[in-house]
Amino acid sequence: MAGITNVAFRQLCREQGGGIYVCEMITTRALVERNPKTLRMIAFGGDERPRSLQLYGTDPEVTAAAVRMVVAEGLADHIDLNFGCPVPKVTRKGGGAALPWRRRLFARLVRAAVEAAAPAGVPVTVKMRKGIDDDHLTYVEAGLAAQDAGVAAVALHGRTAAQRYSGTADWDAIGALKQALDVPVLGNGDIWEADDALRMVAHTGADGVVVGRGCLGRPWLFADLEAAFTGRPERRLPTLGEVAATMRRHAELLVAAFEPSEAEAAERRGAGRPADPERDGCTDFRKHVAWYLKGFPVGSELRRSLAMVSTLAELDDLLERLDPAQPFPLDTLGQPRGRTNAPGKVFLPDGWLADRDSAEVPAGAELADSGG
Incomplete structure (x- = not known):
């Protein structure tokens, strides 16, 4: 994730x-x-x-x-x-x-x-x-x-x-x-x-x-x-209007998360790259659009526009074009979301499978950055 x-x-x-x-x-x-x-x-x-x-x-x-x-x-x-x-x-x-x-x-x-x-x-x-x-x-x-x-x-x-x-x-x-x-x-x-x-x-x-x-x-x-x-039977089946409200809340939280500290803001100004948390948050939000709208009857042009938003105002304008009364698409229940790629070769260090009892750390194994 x-x-x-x-x-x-x-x-x-x-x-x-x-x-x-x-x-x-x-x-x-x-x-x-x-x-x-x-x-x-x-x-x-x-x-x-x-x-x-x-x-x-x-x-x-x-x-x-x-x-x-x-x-x-x-x-x-x-x-x-x-x-x-x-x-x-x-x-x-x-x-x-x-x-x-x-x-x-x-x-x-x-x-x-x-x-x-x-x-x-x-x-x-x-x-x-x-x-x-x-x-x-x-x-x-x-x-x-x-x-x-x-x-x-x-x-x-x-x-x-x-x-x-x-x-x-x-x-x-x-x-x-x-x-x-x-x-x-x-x-x-x-x-x-x-x-x-x-x-x-x-x-x-x-x-x-x-x-x-x-x-x-x-x-x-x-x-x-x-x-x-807890043994309760209720399950959420949000309408498209309720999903749109969740999308807006998600984007709003992302914009807040990208707000830099004073030190970070000063560093970026000094480098000629002033912080723009609204742009950064909305850009990060784009990848979530297809997941939120999966199964809903939303036109391709509107989907594409939502996946290119740069400001909350732009997002608000586009979300208003959705039909809030559209019911949740029941045919998507139980269906995979996200990656569904095919099996593939597992890339391993040379000789990795030959010696199960080696306790040596592979050369160059530590990654220099985060994420996976």
Whole structure:
């Protein structure tokens, strides 16, 4: 969910229902080196609790240093270690979904994070996939290693890295992991509606669910999840007018999130690049338009214009052209949202699969920037 779960979107989701809302993936080295972009990405709302920070790293020592920084400076209340990212720029360096294959390195890294977080009582969790591909599954062994290292919970996306976001998530694997572990197990994959979450928990015995693509353009999914898990039958089916109001709120929050500090504003003025938070926020909002309008009968020209907005006034004018009485498109319920790409080759460092017991950090593995 890189580029999606920033402070604005998390606030929008929190306004809908309860849960833990995790920030975008942050690389440990960029955090330790205080990369300005990274420090902006770990911003949390003033009333946001718990503050959940997602870290990606491949070096146990760098990861420990990042966690110590989080603890010492009170930057977050929860740390989630990402071992699920399948994108090539991450796996080709041995990170994300590739790393659990190197079981000793994985165990070292998780233990280093847990020990660094322990003095402040900050819980550490891990999220991962089933493995690299069907011939290189790691999830049960990695889950046991994470449990032994002292994590508070383990989340499993029921796909391999090779599957990316294709096909159907393997909920049986989530059930197998639940049977193998004593710590809580959270299930991830194909939760498009609140009733999917209930089915997953019933099928797997999982202690909770993790939502990714299902909330794209549908932050009200968390209201439905809250209702479902408390036994209430109501589900949100917003009209196009209600969706338009949510879109406007999202854009407004993004504009506020892009408001620079005084120091940042002065730096940009000095560089001849004055800050324009309204333009930046509206530009960031553009990618959400298609998700919000999925299934609604909105003309291609209006869709295209909405996906090119630069100001809130422009957005307001375009949203007024929508038919507010249009009912929610029921045929989109249960349908995938976001990435639905085909299976593909998993790019790995040379010789990665040859030695499962190597604890060495791959050369050049630490990424210099954040995002995944």
